[in-house]
Amino acid sequence: MRINIIIALCMASMSVFGQKRITISGFVKEKGSQELVTGANVYIQGSSSGAVTNNYAFYSLTVPAADSVTIAYSLVGYETAWRTIGARQDTELNVSLSSIRQLDEVTISARKQEDNVSGSAQMSVLEIPIEQIKKIPSLLGEKDVLRGLQLMPGVQKGTEGQTGLYVRGGGPDQNLIILDDAVVYNASHLFGFFSVFNSDAIKRVELTKGGFPARYGGRLSSVVEMDMKEGSKEKLHGEGGIGLIASRLTLEGPLSKGKSSFLISGRRTYIDVLAAPVLAFTAKREGENGFRPGYYFYDLNAKINYDLGSKNKLFVSGYLGQDKFSIKEEHGTFKMKAGLDWGNATGTMRWNHVFNRKLFANTAFVFTSFNFTTTSYFREAVGQGDATSESRLRYDSRIQDLSLKSDFDFYPNASHAIKFGVQATRHKSTPSALALSGTYSEDDIDPNEEPVYSLEGGAYFEDTWQPFEVLKMNLGFRLSYFKSDKKQYINPEPRFSAALRLAPDFSAKASYARMNQYVHLLSNTGLGLPTDLWVTSTDRIAPQQSSQVAFGFANDLQDRGLTVTLEGFYKDMKRILSYREGASFLGISGENANDVDWQDNVTSGKGWSYGSEFLVQKKSGKLSGWVGYTLSWIYWKFPELNNGQTFHPRYDRRHDLSVVGIYEFNKRITMSASWVYGTGNALTVPAAAFYPVSDKFFSRFDPKENMLNSHYKEFGASEFPAKNNFRAEAFHRMDLSIQFHKKKKRHERTWEFSVYNAYNRKNPFFYDRSEEKLDNGEWKTVLKKYSLFPVLPSFSYNFKF
Numbered sequence: 001m002r003i004n005i006i007i008a009l010c011m012a013s014m015s016v017f018g019q020k021r022i023t024i025s026g027f028v029k030e031k032g033s034q035e036l037v038t039g040a041n042v043y044i045q046g047s048s049s050g051a052v053t054n055n056y057a058f059y060s061l062t063v064p065a066a067d068s069v070t071i072a073y074s075l076v077g078y079e080t081a082w083r084t085i086g087a088r089q090d091t092e093l094n095v096s097l098s099s100i101r102q103l104d105e106v107t108i109s110a111r112k113q114e115d116n117v118s119g120s121a122q123m124s125v126l127e128i129p130i131e132q133i134k135k136i137p138s139l140l141g142e143k144d145v146l147r148g149l150q151l152m153p154g155v156q157k158g159t160e161g162q163t164g165l166y167v168r169g170g171g172p173d174q175n176l177i178i179l180d181d182a183v184v185y186n187a188s189h190l191f192g193f194f195s196v197f198n199s200d201a202i203k204r205v206e207l208t209k210g211g212f213p214a215r216y217g218g219r220l221s222s223v224v225e226m227d228m229k230e231g232s233k234e235k236l237h238g239e240g241g242i243g244l245i246a247s248r249l250t251l252e253g254p255l256s257k258g259k260s261s262f263l264i265s266g267r268r269t270y271i272d273v274l275a276a277p278v279l280a281f282t283a284k285r286e287g288e289n290g291f292r293p294g295y296y297f298y299d300l301n302a303k304i305n306y307d308l309g310s311k312n313k314l315f316v317s318g319y320l321g322q323d324k325f326s327i328k329e330e331h332g333t334f335k336m337k338a339g340l341d342w343g344n345a346t347g348t349m350r351w352n353h354v355f356n357r358k359l360f361a362n363t364a365f366v367f368t369s370f371n372f373t374t375t376s377y378f379r380e381a382v383g384q385g386d387a388t389s390e391s392r393l394r395y396d397s398r399i400q401d402l403s404l405k406s407d408f409d410f411y412p413n414a415s416h417a418i419k420f421g422v423q424a425t426r427h428k429s430t431p432s433a434l435a436l437s438g439t440y441s442e443d444d445i446d447p448n449e450e451p452v453y454s455l456e457g458g459a460y461f462e463d464t465w466q467p468f469e470v471l472k473m474n475l476g477f478r479l480s481y482f483k484s485d486k487k488q489y490i491n492p493e494p495r496f497s498a499a500l501r502l503a504p505d506f507s508a509k510a511s512y513a514r515m516n517q518y519v520h521l522l523s524n525t526g527l528g529l530p531t532d533l534w535v536t537s538t539d540r541i542a543p544q545q546s547s548q549v550a551f552g553f554a555n556d557l558q559d560r561g562l563t564v565t566l567e568g569f570y571k572d573m574k575r576i577l578s579y580r581e582g583a584s585f586l587g588i589s590g591e592n593a594n595d596v597d598w599q600d601n602v603t604s605g606k607g608w609s610y611g612s613e614f615l616v617q618k619k620s621g622k623l624s625g626w627v628g629y630t631l632s633w634i635y636w637k638f639p640e641l642n643n644g645q646t647f648h649p650r651y652d653r654r655h656d657l658s659v660v661g662i663y664e665f666n667k668r669i670t671m672s673a674s675w676v677y678g679t680g681n682a683l684t685v686p687a688a689a690f691y692p693v694s695d696k697f698f699s700r701f702d703p704k705e706n707m708l709n710s711h712y713k714e715f716g717a718s719e720f721p722a723k724n725n726f727r728a729e730a731f732h733r734m735d736l737s738i739q740f741h742k743k744k745k746r747h748e749r750t751w752e753f754s755v756y757n758a759y760n761r762k763n764p765f766f767y768d769r770s771e772e773k774l775d776n777g778e779w780k781t782v783l784k785k786y787s788l789f790p791v792l793p794s795f796s797y798n799f800k801f
Contacts, residue, residue, distance in 0.1 A: 033232035060411035124210035137735035141796035153628035169609025170221025173521030182346035185370035201265035211511025214476030231261035605638030680728030747801035
């Protein structure tokens with residue numbers, strides 16, 4: 001009897017393992033435009049077998065052969081598509097999904113979301129649909145993907161209005177920002193108040209805060225991955241908008257119908273045009289003492305893609321953006337000119353190739369560049385005989401990359417989805433400053449810059465493995481490499497994330513990731529402004545390194561269309577860089593600032609952060625939005641800063657809360673609101689202000705009274721403040737917006753009216769000392785708060801055709 005049972009089990013096992021398996025593969029596209037649909041879920045009805053389309057919309061499923069199988073294709077924002085096919089041999093199946101925007105008769109109220117967060121091995125990943133970002137209230141009507149990400153848990157803003165991202169204790173340089181495989185070094189316009197990304201040209205944005213897959217490297221804190229639209233292959237489309245400070249226009253359409261397409265998108269501010277009459281009137285009224293500033297920025301996105309058959313596709317895309325700020329003043333023998341220019345340029349050429357139904361490859365050649373230049377010219381007649389004093393300053397900071405990378409997706413069976421690849425980047429950095437004085441012409445000068453070359457590389461392997469129906473893991477390993485002038489750095493980077501399903505839509509998750517960063521941003525402000533200096537690791541400056549662990553829970557409440565996540569994390573950071581006390585690249589003086597090595601002005605230390613994050617998110621339906629809360633602590637310790645004592649960096653924020661709601665009353669009216677609250681930034685204020693010795697007078701800072709209390713004291717007293725010893729007032733703000741849509745025969749238009757800072761909260765932008773006279777005649781030096789934005793109403797006109 002026992003032998004018979006063993007034989008029966010062996011026969012059943014042989015039957016299972018010997019059963020023929022077939023592979024179904026193809027691409028998922030958007031109906032009506034043939035745009036690639038990335039991140040779509042593909043699964044076999046009635047089984048746990050499934051796949052997700054990659055960044056180029058390719059999928060592959062290996063399943064047991066059968067007379068027929070039913071396959072579902074789903075993604076939030078699209079109608080689920082079902083296909084029933086015979087499954088006796090390998091099959092290529094391309095599917096088009098209909099956007100819910102095209103189906104006016106369909107009301108999405110509580111649609112079942114098949115793309116469950118609880119079923120993914122990844123954790124700490126956030127995604128906001130672009131259509132949702134366009135409905136969120138914004139500053140002066142400019143829709144901004146980075147500002148949308150700032151409203152998510154684990155992500156903090158710098159100061160009022162800034163678009164910089166501070167993720168889980170990291171600075172703005174620790175975010176890997178990718179646009180079509182190209183790294184964007186500085187993502188800000190208008191000194192950080194707007195980002196360089198035009199939402200009309202962006203198809204998808206995804207933020208990863210931890211548990212990084214092995215394919216990502218080079219930064220410590222986050223990955224922001226954005227894909228540009230490909231452009232419609234069916235017919236010409238356009239959209240644009242006219243706002244208070246900028247206008248934009250996007251065109252897309254086929255080059256060869258069904259085979260190739262183009263996209264071109266441009267945006268420009270007209271602050272300079274609007275301000276010109278006011279400045280001209282002021283200059284005329286003041287005679288020769290006219291002070292004339294000027295500023296504008298622009299963006300240009302472009303993309304072309306070719307479908308070269310079922311196995312090959314070619315994409316060429318690029319971005320160009322620039323900010324220009326200038327000041328001119330001239331009267332009599334005095335003349336002054338100054339300017340700030342900064343901008344990004346990227347270019348990407350990608351080739352997709354399908355080797356077979358299980359192996360997909362993407363090879364990319366990437367160029368990226370960031371440059372910052374400030375110039376000033378000063379001339380004035382002094383002394384007898386009208387002797388002329390002249391001086392000129394030019395400061396440059398540039399970084400330029402050339403990269404080659406190949407990424408492979410391999411789907412051996414239903415339990416494994418393997419990714420592997422290699423990449424190499426040549427960095428060319430030019431940290432340079434030149435200060436000259438004497439008699440020179442007004443013609444521009446070029447510093448004698450010596451570029452620094454370095455090489456960064458990486459190889460990785462990762463496997464999304466589902467050994468059991470209730471367990472899914474992503475196991476990965478990355479080996480990173482960096483070579484400076486004489487020194488080489490080789491660092492192993494293990495990665496791990498897993499999801500254990502405790503109930504059908506509820507899972508526990510855990511992750512670990514080690515990251516290394518070889519490109520650094522030196523900043524005095526901590527705000528990630530374009531005036532900061534980008535440098536690479538050298539023989540003396542070792543790479544930054546972080547290790548992060550996270551644990552949490554994810555629950556998909558499908559009946560309500562909600563996703564709920566709760567995560568806790570701990571991150572340890574080593575060899576992070578900061579300027580020494582009082583050092584600044586812009587503060588260098590002398591005949592030639594190039595004589596000073598920037599490496600002499602920096603110091604390295606360590607940091608650590610920990611906290612918890614909570615998110616409730618609804619991506620679709622009549623009412624959508626999210627509630628996010630973060631509780632966190634951030635600490636830094638540098639031997640040469642703050643007397644070696646631990647301190648909080650500027651962007652340490654204990655509590656951070658965001659509430660975003662979008663309500664669609666009907667097809668014509670959409671209303672949205674957002675409210676944010678955050679603990680005040682940590683700032684350094686003087687512990688004592690000293691005056692002339694004869695006065696025997698000084699002011700001591702009293703944090704309880706929030707003022708500098710004046711006292712008399714004998715000469716010789718000294719007070720040294722602790723770094724970031726003062727906590728600014730809490731930050732909170734409400735923004736409101738209402739959109740009026742009207743769809744006509746050939747186009748659609750939208751009027752939007754919004755209010756930024758609706759209840760006129762005076763949030764602190766910076767603090768300064770100020771003298772205040774009391775009723776008894778005594779003077780006190782108080783700490784005065786300065787705010788930036790009062791209540792700001794705005795309107796914009798948007799259109800599509």
